[in-house]
Amino acid sequence: MLRRASAMVPVLRERQAECERLGRIPQITNDEFVENGFYRILQPRRFGGYEYGMPTFARVMMEISRGCASSGWVLALTGGHAIMLSAFFSEEAQIDVYGSDGEFRGPSRTPPRVIAHPRNGGYDLTGEWGYVSGCDIATHVIGGISVQEQGKDPEPRVAIVERADFTIVDDWNTIGMRGTGSRKVVIQNAFVPAYRTIPPMRDAFGSRNAPGRRVHQNPMYVAGRLVSVLFEEMAAVAVGVAKGALDVYEQELLRSKLQMPPFSLRAATPDYQRHFGEAWAIIHTAEALVMDIAEQYMEFARQDVEEEIPFSDERDLHLQLLEQYATKLAGDAVDLMFRTAGTHVAQAESMLQRYFRDMAVIKTHIAAQMDRGAEAFGRVHLDKASTLSSTATMLLQ
Secondary structure, three states: OHHHHHHHHHHHHHOHHHHHHHOOOOHHHHHHHHHHOHHHOOOOHHHOOOOOOHHHHHHHHHHHHHHOHHHHHHHHHHHOOHHHHHHHOOHHHHHHHHOOOOOOOOOEEEEEEEEEEEEOOEEEEEEEEEEEOOHHHOOEEEEEEEEOOOOOOOEEEEEEEEHHHOEEEOOOOOOOOHHHOOEEEEEEEEEEEHHHEEOOOOOHHHHHOOHHHHOOOOHHHHOOOOHHHHHHHHHHHHHHHHHHHHHHHHHHHHHOEOOOOOOOEHHHOHHHHHHHHHHHHHHHHHHHHHHHHHHHHHHHHHHHHHHOOOOOHHHHHHHHHHHHHHHHHHHHHHHHHHHHOOHHHHOOOOHHHHHHHHHHHHOOOHHHOHHHHHHHHHHHHHHHHHHHHHHHHHHHO
8 A cells, every 4th residue: 555655656746736726636646546545544344445544544645745745635634534434423324425335535524514404314404614625526525514403502413415415616725735625515405314414523422422333343443533533634644745845855955056155066065964864853753753643543442442441532632732743843844944945946836835835734724733732632631630639639638
């Protein structure tokens, strides 16, 4: 799987400009992702997937993103959501959505921006979701809905909507990540059966009560958490972008000369050697962190199932914070390379400026805001530590 991804890096680089121009990944790229099985890495074997786990997923996403940030983002944020379907939705929903061929590419937007009215064992949906990355190549969209029933408070749920039930509004015009096609999707009076909806599953309580927990035996479906998967998608893409930028930066240093005496190659100059070494170290640290997180995710799920050690909110937040830090490191490395490569890399035809623009947009994502993640983890961890400390004090007294 990784060899297939590595083989695509050169051609994905050749398609970067086309991907930007189209505002979505080229159809040929999507076809090759399908042929290579990349969308099925986290998909259960029962439904035609490979069930490889998070480490393989992270490595492939990094490699694809090394070739094209937008293509890696779309792949990660559609294929990665097989975990969402397989771990949380009912067996009936999975049989329906995966279908006879197992084709599933499901971007998600979980804020409940779509209104749902109950009818005949399901819901009529009307509304819109913004920023749906990969909607052009999606088979489904997983989105938050608000169930409106007379005499009751609105109830948030999550629904799976088929491609035929939504239209796409072309409102994605950004400085970077242009090829992700993160456009608005609009739903008008689309019926979704109740079994293709579930309550929100972002906390431990919701996760443990999800109907999908009883469908498969693999611990990542039985006990794996959701948000740390979503943040791992982002982190793997960010590190892949940084690796791609490093490839280009190295070539820039090898062929670009200083503009002042001694007019030597930048690669032969101590300052640039130091810049390269620092960027290399930062990126390799971030990559090692992403892979360690992937291994921890699988181990936390295994411990929950086999040792009854819960994959708790604290553990989920622990992984999320590390994923945000890996993303920050990748962004820092790209900033360093762009700043030191020379003004010529700011030209429109420069590949390094595209990696820089793409990373700049990745860093604006709410999931990349590490200060929020640090606060959330610190609050949960210290609240727990405070409770344990108080209990210990009472026992000593």
